[in-house]
Amino acid sequence: MTDKTNTNTNDNLLLDIRDLTIQYVTDSGTVHAVENLNLRLGRGETLGFVGETGAGKTTTALGIMRLIPSPPGVVRSGKIIFEGEDLLEKSEAEMRAVRGGKIAMIFQDPMTSLNPVMTVDKQIAEMIKLHKNVGEAESLKLAGDMLELVGIQRERMRDYPHQFSGGMKQRVVIAIALACDPGLLIADEPTTALDVTIQAQVLELMKELKRQFDASMLLITHDLGIVADICDKVAIMYAGRVVEYADKRALYTSPLHPYTIGLFNSVPDLDEDKEALNTIPGLMPDPMDLPSGCAFHPRCTHATEECSKSKPPMVEAGPGHFVSCPVRAGLKAQGGE
């Protein structure tokens, strides 16, 4: 705990989410999608945002973009500080300049995220015209350049989305996202809907372009393999909260939170001859009715009586290694593990 990594010094911090709480208020109850979430992302870093379906990853991403559908979505509290300014304080017009221009998003399903009745060059050019001061012809030319950059021939720029394969469509989506050189790229499970072979190509492309554009990236995924491949930092999310946040190396070598350990254990190992996969006992809690205290305690083998009483604070268990489990953090501090 002597030297903090440089990402925690303020001048290098690109995104700093503090105490973010987002709820969906419906007739049948309030969904606690994101609860007091804290997250930091330094310039040039790639942060892997890992969690099960329904953990609140996409809600967090849409929250950063201020695109939570409302109703029913409500941002209850918190700050989203991006380049020193709180996005939640911005007006809708100011936010439009941020969206696409400074923060761009790649969505999960390329099959449905492009407008089916618009040629792809126009869809890229739309982004360019919104954020750069260029005319129609120039924007279309730049759109062609972007297509070439993501590995699609310029001749195909007048084609419609249905004329491309899934992997190609995701390339187009990436071209749109990067068209205005955003400082932050949010990728929401960008390869989940693609074939495994195409996944590798698209990931490689994203890695390359991220370096080329010098952008930071928030990569939402539930695939620990992808995280190992391209992320610098990892945040593990469970039931609307970040439960562990660390350097990739630290997290992979010494995971602390029982949930993180459970996740790693449930990755199948080819060398082991086993009948059944290891699983975490129990199910994700109902987000309308979260357990008291630590949301993970009903499924946790380390749980003590204290765990069901108060929400565990984030503790720095090692340099830059945060965990919201006092039991495990204590063990680590005592040199127990």
Add this chain to the structure above:
Amino acid sequence: MIRYILRRILFLIPVLIGVAFCVFTLLYLTPGDPARMILGDMATENAIKEFRAKEGLDKPFLLQFGNYIYKAITQGDIGRSYITKRPVMNEIMATFPATLKLAAFAIVIAVVVGLPCGILSAIKQYSVFDTLAMIFAMIGLSMPVFWLGLLLILLFSVHLRWLPPSGFDTFKAMILPSLALSAQSISMITRMTRSSMLEVVRADYIRTARSKGQKESVVIWVHALHNALIPVVTLCGLQFGHLLAGAILTESIFAVPGVGRLMVESIKMRDYPVVQGGVLFVAVAFSVVNLLVDLLYAYIDPRIKAQYR
């Protein structure tokens, strides 16, 4: 694309021959001798025989039908009216402009009113406007056109004395029939536009457009509307075809001299050739409108165009 159009036109031919066959058979089977109907009760047996030979009425059924089709295609001759003795084609052509005008007016009203109402309803879902629009759409759909027509006449012609209750010669006279005829189409277009918009505004590509930093108005009017319009265009086309063919009640109530009224009058007077010609004509009109709609469809949806080969 051209090949597609040609193929569609070729497909039209068997459909129309089928319609013609059904109508022709019905006419053939109905009692009453056309020769006697045309020549009148006073005609001599010889004159009748001569007429039958001249018109080919003594030939077998299939030959007569073949003759009818042949004349229809080569000369546009689809028989003569028993009553006026004039060619059926002339009778229809004299009345068609009124029907076309009525249907065109009605569809324009339906689109101009229905489309914005549907869009607004979708954008402001569950608002007061949405609720009212849906109530009116329900009323418009369930109210029979003859009842609505009579109510309109009562209000605007009898009580307020603003508009004439019948005729179709002036613009003023065209308002009431067009309104009455368009009521159902307005309702259907409103409801279809609303549900289509509601589906589209939740689509991923709408979220993509917003994530680009696009203005909400552009997101709705450019990205959402174009996609939402695709099923609405089909509906409008079908409705127009329907209006062309189904203005019978409206034309009767408002005494509009159109094809529908001609057919009703002809049925009353057992003027079968005119009925037959009218049905055939309406079938042609309906098919042509449908073809045009399908072509328009390709224009607004590139995915469909790709299939038109």
